[in-house]
C-alpha cells in the first residue's frame with residue numbers, strides 16, 4: 001500500500017521522556033534470559049525529540065549535546081527508532097520509508113531508557129504521519145516487541161511495571177518530584193549489568209520481586225522523607241561493581257543535602273531526590289563544583305509519555 005498524495009502531513013515531530021525507577025526489584029533470570037521485575041517507573045522531564053518525514057529510503061541522524069555520548073547511537077537500521085518505524089509500517093501493511101531525525105536530551109546507555117523513548121516517540125510520530133489511528137493496545141504490543149521499557153515510554157507518568165517491565169499499570173501519585181540527574185562520560189551496557197546481577201545473586205536465593213507498600217504510600221501522600229527511605233534499586237550493586245566511582249557520586253549527593261540517592265536503572269546515571277525546585281538547583285550546583293558526574297541536570301517528574309508536538 002502507498003500513501004502518495006494522501007493529503008497527510010509532510011513531517012511529524014514527537015517527544016518522549018526519560019524514565020527513572022523509584023524501585024527496581026529484580027528476580028532470578030527466566031528461561032528466556034530476561035529477569036522478572038517489580039518496578040515503579042517515573043517519567044521525568046529529560047526529553048528526546050524525533051522528527052519523521054517521507055523519504056526514498058530508511059535513514060536516521062542523531063543530534064544533541066556531545067556529553068550525552070551520541071557517538072554510541074547507531075545511524076543505521078539497528079537504531080531502535082528505525083526498527084520502530086519499520087515495525088509499525090509492517091503492522092499496517094505499508095511500504096513507506098521515512099527519514100528519522102533524533103534530537104537527544106537523554107543520556108545514551110545511561111539507565112534512563114533513551115532508546116526506548118526514541119522508539120515510543122517514533123511509533124506515535126509515524127502513526128500520525130501515516131494517519132493510521134492505531135489503537136492504543138496495538139501500539140503497546142508493538143512497543144513491547146521493541147524492548148521491555150518501551151511500553152512505559154508510551155504511557156509516561158508514574159506506573160508499576162511487571163513481567164520483564166513491559167506490563168505497565170499507571171499509579172496514583174500526588175504532586176511533583178524534583179530530581180538531580182548526573183551523567184557519565186561512558187555508558188553501561190544493560191545486559192552486562194544484568195549479567196553482573198546474576199553473578200552477585202548466585203547462591204543468595206533471590207526471590208520473586210515485589211513492590212514495597214511504603215513506596216506507594218509515600219507517593220500517594222507526597223511524603224518526601226518516606227519516599228527517600230523507600231528508594232531502592234536491585235541493580236545498583238551490579239552497576240557499582242562495574243563502575244566503582246558511582247558510590248562516591250552517590251555519597252557526594254547525600255553530603256550535599258539530597259534527601260535520597262540511587263543509581264538510575266542499569267546506570268551509570270545517578271538520581272538525587274530533592275525537596276523542591278530550588279533545593280534541586282542548589283544540589284545540582286554543589287555536584288557540579290564537586291565534579292560528581294557530568295552533565296548534572298535538574299528534572300521534574302512525573303511528565304506525560306510519548307506525544308506528537310508539531311507537524312507541518
Ligand SMILES: C[C@@](CO)(OP(=O)(O)O)[C@H](O)COP(=O)(O)OP(=O)(O)OC[C@H]1O[C@@H](n2ccc(N)nc2=O)[C@H](O)[C@@H]1O
Pocket residue numbers: 021024033034035036037039110111112113114116146147148149150163164165190191194264265266267
Ligand atoms: C534496566 C532497565 C530498568 O528499567 O532499564 P535501563 O535502566 O537499562 O534503561 C530495563 O529493565 C531494561 O529494559 P530495556 O533496555 O528495554 O531492555 P531490553 O531491550 O528488553 O533487553 C535488553 C537486555 O537486557 C536484559 N534484560 C532486560 C529486561 C529484563 N527484565 N531482564 C533482562 O535481563 C536482557 O539481557 C536483554 O537481552
Ligand SMILES: Nc1ncnc2c1ncn2[C@@H]1O[C@H](COP(=O)(O)OP(=O)(O)O)[C@@H](O)[C@H]1O
Pocket residue numbers: 072073074078079080081102107108109110111112113114115116118119187188190266267
Ligand atoms: N535511538 C537510540 N538511542 C540510544 N541508543 C540506541 C538507540 N538505538 C539503539 N541504541 C543502542 O542501545 C544502547 C542502549 O541505549 P539507551 O536506551 O540509551 O540506554 P539504557 O538501556 O541504559 O537506558 C546504546 O548503547 C546503543 O548502542
